Amino acid sequence: MSESLINAEIPGDMSAWWMPFTANRQFKGAPRLLVGAKDMHYSSHDGRRILDGTAGLWCSNAGHCREPIVRAIQSQAAEMDFAPAFQMGHPKAFELASRVAALAPGDLDHVFFSNSGSEAVDTALKIALAYHRVRGEAARTRLIGRERGYHGVGFGGISVGGIGPNRRTFGPLLPGVDHLPHTHDPAKNAFSRGMPQHGAEHADALERIVALHDPSTIAAVIVEPVAGSTGVLVPPVGYLERLRAICDKYGILLIFDEVITGFGRLGAPYAANHFGVVPDMITVAKGLTSGTVPMGATIARKHVYDAFMQGPEHMIELFHGYTYSAHPLACAAGLATLDVYRDERLFENAKALSPAWEEAVHGLRGARHVVDLRNLGIVAGVELTPRDGAPGRRAFDVFVRCYEQGLLTRVTGDIIALSPPLMLKQEHIDEMFGILRRALDSVD
Structure with a gap:
């Protein structure tokens, strides 16, 4: 320096x-x-x-200013600074998508790039709503978040988010949103080492929400596997498994917001790998490029992607995207970052x-x-x-x-x-x- x-x-x-x-x-x-x-x-x-x-x-x-990542960004900036992602592509975008998907469990095979965790979350929520619509279940418009959840600062993210100060200044937000209770229970779980032993039953609140609203109106549930920004709330043993089972029971998509837990924070590529629970979508950002170039991504399971691949082949399947989706510098940074994670x-x-x-x-x-x-x-x-x-x-x-x-x-x-x-x-x-x-x- x-x-x-x-x-x-x-x-x-x-x-x-x-x-x-x-x-x-x-x-x-x-x-x-x-x-x-x-x-x-x-x-x-x-x-x-x-x-x-x-x-x-x-x-x-x-870590910071890692030489392989710095070199990759410098080289890409000199070779091609920008490429449009609408009706065009560049090789590094496809390579990075394949590598991001390969780290995920199950059939989380398809990656939609954005520029931040907030955009990755809003992308996931929009995909969830559109998924049910293209399958003929357009009444599924409700989104379920969780108290104390943080899902970025887009209108979708703060609507499903559950941190009061992030919400109270901005009016009514999105309609049709409900919230699960948070899982923090210091009376039973104070000073827990790792996952708390008590609290899996908090997932059963989803059954009450389903009964209140009718399952045919609910599109998706979004939770952080480990809630980070609210102060590190670790899920109780069995909690995520119960959420997955209830979502499966009623045809509701389950989204894991892994903007914080993704890329090694728990010693695995994603928290989904660590907990052995496969959601329908995962949102990531932050560690994807080790913070060097802004980038987010939404990883979707095969059945979610396939639902859109209908109709004439020349027609756009999902009317969504960003000018900087799969930006060349971000893709170069992401590939080099994944190399560092692997090699070291x-x-x-x-x-x-x-x-x-x-x-x-x-x-x-x-x-x-x-x-x-x-x-x-x-x-x-x-x-x-x-x-x-x-x-x-x-x-x-x-x-x-x-x-x-x-x-x-x-x-x-x-x-x-x-x-x-x-x-x-x-x-x-x-x-x-x-x-x-x-x-x-x-x-x-």
């Missing part, structure tokens, strides 16, 4: 950028600027190394380190302010007692203190989340949890 990057100046005027999911006034009064990155670390504007405890934003699974066995590394990660997570039991700990694969949620009258403030102060001590964490409400790059080593785990414990001890 060049010296000019390591010692960058704070911009004189930061007013123009309306920052996303950020307390803009607080940030611009005390900026936290990242100016460089390599492997497991960022560099701050004041010359400090920051251990990346969140893989950027759950996305840099292969990063999914296997995540699986091998999961027990050590779990021990480190639960080593915080009894630490100051900690009321619950949750983990699965290489992801963790550390829940803190909120301050009276100031929910979220204590966790935010821990987030800032960690940053000052050289660790980037993620904060949501009063929960600290960790999900580092998969090139993780034991020394990184030790450093990460040492800093976090000191930060917990240092805040009121």
